[in-house]
Amino acid sequence: MSSQTDISSLDSTPDRGEDRRALSSRSILLGLFLVLALDAVAIHIRYVYHGSLMTYSHVPMAMLMVFVSMLMVLSVVARLTGWSITSDEWHVVLVMGVVGATLPCFGLTGFLLGYLSAPIYFATPENVWLRWLHPYIPNWVVPSDENQAISWFYEGMPQGAAIPWDVWVLPLFWWFTMIAAAFVTMACVATILRKQWVENERLVFPAMAPLIEMAEKPGDGTAGWLPRFTRSRLFWIGFAIAFGMLAWNCINYFLPGFPRFPIYRGRWYWIDRQFPPIRGFLGIFTIFFSYFASLDVLLSIWLFDFIFIVEGGWLNQLGFRAISPYYYRGAYSMQTRGAFVVLGLSVFWSARRHLRDVLMKALGRDDRVDDSGEFMSYRSAVIGSVGGMLYMYIWCVALGFDALYAAFLIPAVLFCYASMAKILADTGIPYAGVPTNGWGLLAMWLGDKGQSPTTLVAYRFTSILLGHFKGLFLPALVHAGKVSEKPRTDRRQVMAAMSLSFVLSFCFCIVLILYLGYRDGAYNFNSWEITRAAERRFASTAKDIKSPGDPFFVKHPEEVGFFALGMGLMSLLIYLRHTFTWWPIHPVGLAISGSYLARRTGFTVFVAWLIKLVMLKVGGPALYRKSRPLFVGLLVGYVMGVLLSSAIDVIWFPERGHSVHRY
16 A cells, blocks of 8 residues: 655655765764663653653654754754764664664553563452462563562662662563564564665655654754754744743743643543544644645545544444444444454555565575665565564463464564554654554454463563554664665664664663662552553453453454454555545545544644645645745744753652643
8 A cells, every 4th residue: 555645755765876884983872862861851751750741652752852952952062163963873863763762651661660560569359369360470570579679669669778670680681582572573574664665655754754854954063053954934933833832831830820822631522422522632743743744644534533423423323332432442443443454454465576575585586686775684684573473472482372372463463563654654643553453353253261361461461562552663663764765874784773772772761760660669650551551451351361251253243244344445445546546535544543542633633634735725835845844843843842841840840740742
């Protein structure tokens, strides 16, 4: 499924015929600094100051805050000293940041530490986890509560006590090997898919477009104090609008009665109580990135959100389980799930010739295929992906997974994550979640009956990797493939740099979160990923062990037809899109329709579509291109406004910060 050519992609032609060169040591050092800084910012603002969501989106705000600040500061340094960073080096810094930002808080490490400690800390005589969970948890996978090590993590350790690092070493080592295997597997998959999506299908990658533009125009000290992308009146108009609104609202922190711009909070507007409501929220952050997406994508997302309201309400009136009432469930969720599966199948069908070339090159049967410009050779990518999946399989079986179930689960997970990465490469929507995961695809047919308790408990632990709502590392690695088109740097060295940022980010996040937990008490973090997610989901697992359920098609046979309906509708949309050039509706909207994040951003996407439509109809492509600095300015102004609000929280409102950045 290739995206229609978008105006924003006209300037994204890869640099060909230019010699690639080795990475510079300063780009690596700056990239590592970016990773450490964004991790520290995200973790402290989330767990200590209780401010904005720094890593919830696919373009994490913590990464943007540090990256933009570095561009500004080093531009001044270049002006004063003549020591400047080239655009190629900034692209390397950017890809390291994109990958490193997948680890803190909502990325992975917050969930990991919460899931490892929750079965011990939240076990009570009432929930009987000692009977229903603990016998099925291997000792090597969770830390020991020896000398109250887990209790101290949640409640803070006594004065004068030492952090019990030793109880965490063994389980975190084994978890790191599993996470590293997942990273290697997804890096190999990203390598295999890069050429197909970037060069053959020429996907737009809207989420990276403004960041690539900023990295291409860094400050070199020759023509001003600030980076070149700021040298436009439209940029400063956009900057003043976004930064001005957030700075104005900061006054309300000190004067509670002071009026504010209504840009933080939304509300649900009901048409009828039997129909899903409309989320009335204007997400400025989403609008920025929507500017770089194509009109057909934006139309598809808001149109299918509207269709969900109508169809979901109609099904609800007919007596089907279809709405929650805000989001999909039951029949409608099955329809979305079926559409997502067909969308995923189309991803690999469209790439079938390229995948054949990759396989032939890996087997040494087609020397005409050139893989010299990839993150790694195709042979290494194929071997690495197979080896990574094999280690993940062995690890899961050792944890307690049924061997046959695990053999189907891991490929299903990669299928879902690759489909999610394709959606993001096409849409650029910063807030989007996987409509279903590998476990969901299998469990709907198998249910809990017949599954051993060890399999159910093993999945609950591995769901942080195999059921991640953002697709784990794969979307970031795929987007790094787009960013790496610009620099004249050896892409294999870029992969080494990204791998280094992954390892450093993981280690730093784990150490910092554990330190803060033992210092302040992790329960005081009041965060979903550490203090609530694991507790609620392990409770669900214990319930499934006590009372295993039938497969979905047995419990709700009438809803299985909606899975087939979703598959049929998606097949029709894909056919129409490939057959008729005038067809205006992209299939992607159906694949996420009714989901949590699609519902919360539907109205915002509608506004973004309307703005872009009017702009193109009134001024044409010329006006669209000329307005680009305005939206870059809006983004930079918004990022700096969030930075200002966070700085005020750190100084004047510690432990009761203000959430100004959300979906």
